[in-house]
Amino acid sequence: MPSTDKAQIDNPSRDQILQRIRTGLRTAVKVEEPAVAFDPVIFEPVNNPLERFQQECVANLMECALTADSAASARHLAEVLQSLAEGELFVEDDPALRRLVDLAAPGRTIRWSTQGAPAETSQATVTLAQALIAQTGSILVTASCGGRGASVIAPCHIVYAKIVQLVPDLTTALSRASQERLLDHNSFACVISGSSRTADIEKILVQGAHGPRRLVVILQTD
């Protein structure tokens, strides 16, 4: 295969390292058979995903607003945007978001994801999500959700999601991602579980480090 030959020319250590690995692995490691051969339950099953997601959001210092329909979602979005300083919004270019933002903030300066990366001075970003995960209170975003910067550059990241996107746990989210080959057509994905934070000074938690200080999930239940 051409790429391998080229790799070999540019990278002679590659074959040497592989050879060393294969030689090293010729000695098998002795493994004691596990006492019981069954699949234990590692995490408590999530029986009420919505309730659990909301609890985890609180613990993660995220905001989760339940809305009944898109009108309510637009109202909540408007509220959040009004609380922010003046400045450009970066929004994932998606028909649902175009409608929502049109309702919520008609006069606001918008940069759409189809125009490129968010500006450094963006005040907020608005995106969809790939999924929500109840177990850890997380949102799963990919490059398709407005790109990489959309979930980290602005001090406020707003996610617009539907209840049908909520899955109970990480196992479900990741196996679905595998089955749907999510990462074949996305160079990036991220499971986000809160606002950015650090505890590097005296182990004291500081909310808002380099990423967003505020993460808002507008979860529409219809």
Place this chain on the structure above:
Amino acid sequence: MRVLSALEHTSIAHESWIVKGKVSLFVPCFVDQLLPEVAVDTVKVLRRIGYEVDYPEDQTCCGQPAFNTGYWNEARPCAERFVRVFKHAAVIVCPSGSCVTMVRTFYPELLAKSALREDALAVSSRTYELSEFLVKVAAVTQVGATFPHAVTYHASCHGLRELHLRDEPLQLLRQVNGLKLIEMTRSEECCGFGGTFAAKFADISAAMGTSKAENVAATGAEYVTAIDPSCLLHLQGILGKRNAATRTIHLASILAQEDLPQKSPAQERP
């Protein structure tokens, strides 16, 4: 040297036929030399609950100091000798978690290629730390002891993490008449002895011992006890240097106490 009866011979061949009421005493080398009263008290306790105690006088050391320092070729002949000395013992009891760990956990590996491998496996499976023997083999927690003092417990590392003895010493202490058990912070943190570590890295060892001594002092207890005499030797030294009020005492010595003691049972200070 005693002549073994026919019954005892048979009992060694079939492990399940443990000779009821007889144990062989394994005395760690440093207990033999520096803390003989720990062994004396171990014998007292075992006899009080109805066991006959045999002490193979030929024993020297289990080999741990050399083994832990990486000198396995020097440790091996000592281990083999230990196996020969205790080969005919039905049950072996030792008042030291670290020494029992050496025999139970490490002899199988150290002697894996030895001609005495089978004997080693047999001996190691019959070797017990004292509290382990009392609670799990003799099935007693009440040994008729009286010790009306405030006592705190240090969870020696080998007993805790290698032999998985967490409750057994505490079960015994709770049954001691008049004893007030006070829990210390970070009771499971290492005291800092660690064998040759105490000499090679004396500063760190002493710092760890000091932290432990501070936790002991914070309990206000009169005594600190443990199942490992090496921990207690180290702590005794640290506490002594600080002129601390708390004294060290081995679990065996607490359990050996009956009625009100005439004088302090703590180890003598030179």
Place this chain on the structure above:
Amino acid sequence: MSTAAQRFLQDAAVKSADLMHREVIRRGMDSYDAAHLKGRARIKDWEAARQKCQEIKREAINHLDRYLLQFEERVVARGGHVFWAANSEEACTYIKNLATRLNVRTVVKSKSMVTEEIHLGAALEKAGIKVWETDFGEFIVQLREEGPYHIVTPAMHLLRGQIAALFQEKLGQKIESDDPAYLMAVARRVLRQAFFSAEMGISGANFLVADAGVIAISTNEGNGRLCTSVPRIHVVVTGIEKVIPRLEDLAVLWPVLATSGTGQGITTYSTLIGGPRQPGEADGPEEFHVVLVDNGRSQLLADAEQREVLHCIRCGACLNICPVFRHVGGHTYGTTYPGPIGSVLTPHLNGIKEFKHLSYASSLCGACTSVCPVKIDLHHHLLQNRRNATEAGVTKPSERLMFRAWRHAMLHPGIYAAGGWLMRKSLRIAYGLGLAGSVLDPMRVWNRYRSPVPLPAESFRARWRRNRAVN
């Protein structure tokens, strides 16, 4: 020129006596302990979780070639590059050449212990490239011109007042407060300029996911996110051992890593990256390079007894519980990786002769083994390192002689008993003469910090023999 062992002893002596340092670390570790306990409570069956993680890593390491090739294939298919570096020099040269070719003047770096291991920062600085450490703790120690103190919390040895003073001195702006939130905001403003002007972002990787062909990075601050989103080149520096077989394995590895590392259920950003920006994506780097570093790992792989050391997920839990670490701190080790994992690993990566002392600087308490989320038998590996040092003939001749004499005594009960009696007798005489602690005292190391050991007149054996007639 002192050896690593001598430097260790000197630094350990200083730190062991430093009560202020001990107090700062104790507070930090108490905080971790409380958080960790809460984190553990979120996992229903912690032992099963450890077992599962051990099995995942065991499968990955024991088929390392297969999984690395699978990973490489997927990354290349997305237009990424994978470079296999035999050692530090090759890794640094590759990255330097890349930077030169692409006119890189500024690099933003998120936390990567492997970049410390290969001394990448120094190599790039020497080539005239400015490197910004963007992890907050790393940023702080970079300003102090020292290495990270701990693999997860690099600045845990510092108090807020010290950090405020540091910023005042080094950042050229007035620092008005030592409040942690204020200091973070200062760092955010400074580093933001770097994120948006740097041509290259360098990150590590917590895991290399073979079936999906992506790297996984677990962070909290968002600096790693910015390093891998804004600059036009993204370089990943990782050890070859970071591989895991499947994306689904992260369902247990992510929570376990976070629980062991910080007590969190999962870190704020659990990021997956598999290549440069793809057609249709709004943003992202134009180039993506993964540098797989060997640097002694394939050699450790060949050691079937210690191969499992490569299972380490760099969570830091063993550092946190280790009483030696708590008393001497991370810098004393003088190695990239401190604590129990560092003591086990460093002789393999950097030579047993120079670094065997770390395997002896332990009481073998086993606490590390009890907390390791992938069940590495750490303290037994320390013991094996000690045995390996003896077998390699690199221990002190005087010590070898001493144990030979010891063996002789222990094989001959008469010699043992006589020797013991003589030791006690002579020490009693010596101490009676007031020689305890003097240069003549063979127990002077003991007596420096402890009151003398008891010296009974009679051994147990002698007493037993004396009483035998009575018994």
